[in-house]
Amino acid sequence: MTDQTLPKRILLGPGPSPVDERVLRALSQPLLGHLDPLFLRIMDQIQELLRYVFETRNRLTIPISGTGSAGMEAALINLLEPGDKAVVCINGVFGERMFDIVGRTGAEPIAVRAEWGHPIDVGQIEDALKQSRPKVLAIVHAETSTGVLQKLEGLADLAHAHDTLLIVDAVTSLGGHPVRVDANGVDVCYSGTQKCLSCPPGLSPITFSERAVERIRSRRQKVQSWYLDMSMIEKYWGSDRSYHHTAPISMNYALLEALRIVREEGLEARQARHQLNHRAFVAGVEAMGLSMLVAPKSRLWSLNAVRIPEGVDDQRLRTHLLERHNIEIGGGLGPLKGKVWRVGLMGAGSSRENVVLVIGAIHEALAEQGHTCPPGVASAEQVYELGA
Amino acid sequence: MTDQTLPKRILLGPGPSPVDERVLRALSQPLLGHLDPLFLRIMDQIQELLRYVFETRNRLTIPISGTGSAGMEAALINLLEPGDKAVVCINGVFGERMFDIVGRTGAEPIAVRAEWGHPIDVGQIEDALKQSRPKVLAIVHAETSTGVLQKLEGLADLAHAHDTLLIVDAVTSLGGHPVRVDANGVDVCYSGTQKCLSCPPGLSPITFSERAVERIRSRRQKVQSWYLDMSMIEKYWGSDRSYHHTAPISMNYALLEALRIVREEGLEARQARHQLNHRAFVAGVEAMGLSMLVAPKSRLWSLNAVRIPEGVDDQRLRTHLLERHNIEIGGGLGPLKGKVWRVGLMGAGSSRENVVLVIGAIHEALAEQGHTCPPGVASAEQVYELGA
Secondary structure, X not given: OOOOOOOXXXXXXXXXXXXXXXXXXXXXXXXXXXXXXXXXXXXXXXXXXXXXXXXXXXXXXXXXXXXXXHHHHHHHHHHOOOOOEEXXXXXXXXXXXXXXXXXXXXXXXXXXXXXXXOOOOHHHHHHHHHHHOOOXXXXXXXXXXXXXXXXXXXXXXXXXXXXOEEEEEOOOOEXXXXXXXXXXXXXXXXXOOOOOOOOOOOOEEEEEOHHHHHHHHOOOOOOOOXXXXXXXXXXXXXXXXXXXOOOOHHXXXXXXXXXXXXXXXXXXXXXXXXXXXXXXXXXXXXXXXXXXXXXXXHEOOOEXXXXXXXXXXXHHXXXXXXXXXXXXXXXXOHHHOOOEEEEEOOHHHOOHHHHHHHHHHHHHHHHHXXXXXXXOOOOHHHHHHHHO | OOOOOOOOOEEOOOOOOOOOHHHHHHHOOOOOOOOOHHHXXXXXXXXXXXXXXXXXXXXXXXXXXXXXXXXXXXXXXXXXXXXXXXXXXXXXXXXXXXXXXXXXXXXXXXXXXXXXXXXXXXXXXXXXXXXXXXXXXXXXXXXOOOOEEOOOOOHHHHHHHOOOEEEEEOXXXXXXXXXXXXXXXXXXEEOOOOOOOOOOOOOXXXXXXXXXXXXXXXXXXXXXXXXXXXXXXXXXXXXXXXXXXXXXXHHHHHHHHHHHHHHHXXXXXXXXXXXXXXXXXXXXXXXXXXXXXXXXXXXXXXXXXXXXXXXXXHHHXXXXXXXXXXXXXXEOOHHHOOOEEEXXXXXXXXXXXXXXXXXXXXXHXXXXXXXXXXXXXXXXXXXXXXXX
């Protein structure tokens, strides 16, 4: 900006994640009109690369012109009509948000709950499906508020057996964990750009199966949102190219470049990198005598919830990290406020360098508060090698 | 982008408009977190400058995280509840869009129509208010589909006398025409970033009067959209700073820089520039023997609808302009498709240079189609001086 210089924060919170210089350069390319033949070509390229990261052949695969929550809303309101039922799995903020949105559609939300920090029990999902035979089953793959990973395998079979469509929130997993939309039979999957895809926030990639598109086509009434009405949006992104709203041109440039970087690295290699750095981070956390909120088998690689030790001041530590080290980590939300830190290792942020930095910085900030770590803790570098 | 170089289009269509290099540089500043104290300061600065361009003291003045149509939707759905009535003025695409959105809220839209290319008759508005005593009167200040300017003076008194709130669409006027939210008594006013503010598309500045905020507070049921629910969004932009959705960080950088440029030029000087270049453009159009769609007293300065002469191929001329001159102009929409060109002179695009360029290019493209202009047409430069 003209009158200030923004520091280069090391973004290790729940998102936005660090962005490659190439993506920032793409953002500042000269503007094209939203119906310019060159922009239409960019749209095609984005769709092709989104299909690659979602691992889907779904025709209707596009970025919604809003952040991840707009994608969540688009998924739910396009499939649901007043009077429908929807089973919503809740084990954190984003399950709660889905429940709230379902209520606003005039559909009846039915909650399947698990304690925050734990995955949803599949048996309970099955019971809820049997009892209510809902139109939709909605579940969060990667709960950003807790760091819990929900296994997707088997959910679609369960849902489809009850003539239910499966909606998956992959905001914090797409590009960092396998999502495999087609292999997992997911009907609608949405994400955000600012997590494992390492693009600035502002768009929400989303994909709809043909089954989901059919559901939209057979609606009895209009979708409650004009802005997020997929039956209109698909005409702009499809062969009609008819004007709906003006696409956020620059953000689409950035997304294309971010997706190219994912493709260059390769989806599997990128996921393996997320896993490796997560393991190293956990080793560092444990070497300091701290503990993780989530049990090992349900941990996200992209978002790590670390329990705040007794007697340590949450805000003081995070301010120390931000002011002394330019490192952003996140605090807890809702019932976990003051109880956990949320350390994101997402996209370009998931690196050896960042793990070493953040472990070292937390160690220092704990000492600054007089919190003593176990004796014999080696350097952050050594801990990294140990964990990785 | 990595594998292609985007040409520098001269954007003289209905938006996006040309963007200053400073705005593009701001876009590519390093990312901050959406709760970073430095970003919160940027939000404050944006709000202050938005109040300046809207000419309002409204506390609730923010950019919605979506394009102008998201702002339109936010305005209508936050004020309306099922069963309410809304008088919607329709004389082009954007009035039709408001009518559509009102229908999706469960409220009853009542249309007051004028022919496309003409302003709405105030007497008819008054009749509709008397008959239906609606909750909302919605009107487009600058109809992007036709180039019609609607006078705002007096509308608020009319509305408030019937206990009706006034919503104004200023997407294509804010920053180019006087909007004067407070002086005109407007209750909700929204705009887009990609028109006279010369920022890339992606955000929608919006402002709510205290009367409108009261209406939102006294709602009987939740707003139908979670993403656009102002009662939640205002907590993030207000003193609570509580997380709602992740703000589009980079787009907000760009908006701040674009608003600074508006302030540096001065709102009145900027509007005068829009008026001057519009007049020069019209002189050029008429010198070529072409005519404007809209009568002089109702013409927008920011968007000029030019009648396509008999025998001239619309698409061929626009392709000529794009491919030979890198100039984008817009075609007509709906009933005006094939009948008008829409030439935007918005924000940074409203310049002597661009008027001369586009008049010269249209003249050349008409000749290329064998369309002869009146004899004695001087150079585009001379025409500019004549009109200005």
